[in-house]
Amino acid sequence: xxxxxxxxxxxxxxxxxxxxxxxxxxxxxPTLMLALSxxxxxxxxxxxxEDLASAIARFVGVLALVAFGLLMLAGTTGGSFRLSxxxxxxxxxxxxxxALGCAFFAVKVESDTVDEPAPxx
Numbered sequence: 001x002x003x004x005x006x007x008x009x010x011x012x013x014x015x016x017x018x019x020x021x022x023x024x025x026x027x028x029x030p031t032l033m034l035a036l037s038x039x040x041x042x043x044x045x046x047x048x049x050e051d052l053a054s055a056i057a058r059f060v061g062v063l064a065l066v067a068f069g070l071l072m073l074a075g076t077t078g079g080s081f082r083l084s085x086x087x088x089x090x091x092x093x094x095x096x097x098x099a100l101g102c103a104f105f106a107v108k109v110e111s112d113t114v115d116e117p118a119p120x121x
Contacts, residue, residue, distance in 0.1 A: 001107075002050075002107055003043075003044040004044075005057075005100065005103060005104070005107065006040050006041070006043055006044050006053055006057065007040075007041055007044050008100055009037075009040055009057055009060070009061075009097065009100040009101055010037040010038070010039075010040035010041035011037070011041070012093065012096050012097050012100060013033060013034075013036065013037035013040065013060060013097050014034060014037040014038075014041075015093070016033075016090075016093040016094065016096075016097055017030040017031075017033045017034040017037065018034070019089065019090070019093065020090065021034075023086055023090070033060065036056050036060060039052065039053060039056060040053050040056060040057060054104055057100075057101045057104040058101060058102070058104050058105060059101075060097060060101045061097065061098050061099075061100065061101020061102035061103070061104065061105075062098075062101070062102065063101075064094045064095075064097040064098035064101060065094075065095075065098035065102065067094050068091060068094040068095050068098055071083075071087065071090065071091050071094065072091070075087070
């Protein structure tokens with residue numbers, strides 16, 4: 001289940017970044033997030049990347065929710081709430097990435113648990 005969640009988050013993040021690059025032009029942050037989405041997708045197939053991918057997922061989830069909040073705040077500029085069609089797509093994508101990324105706060109990763117040896121009598 002965790003691998004499917006990582007792949008879904010990676011694909012949503014990649015699609016959001018590619019849309020942002022198409023909309024706003026090339027810049028550092030969408031390119032960095034595109035690389036991070038590659039790490040998320042690769043972590044489903046490379047077990048050594050699981051801890052890094054969980055940290056990246058949590059970071060990206062919080063960052064996306066903060067960006068969503070700022071976009072909603074920017075929509076109120078001018079006295080009434082208004083988002084263009086492209087900003088509505090970005091808002092939906094940020095909300096989706098935020099929800100998928102913050103789901104990793106609730107999911108317990110197997111490598112986070114410590115197996116203690118059973119006491120021997």
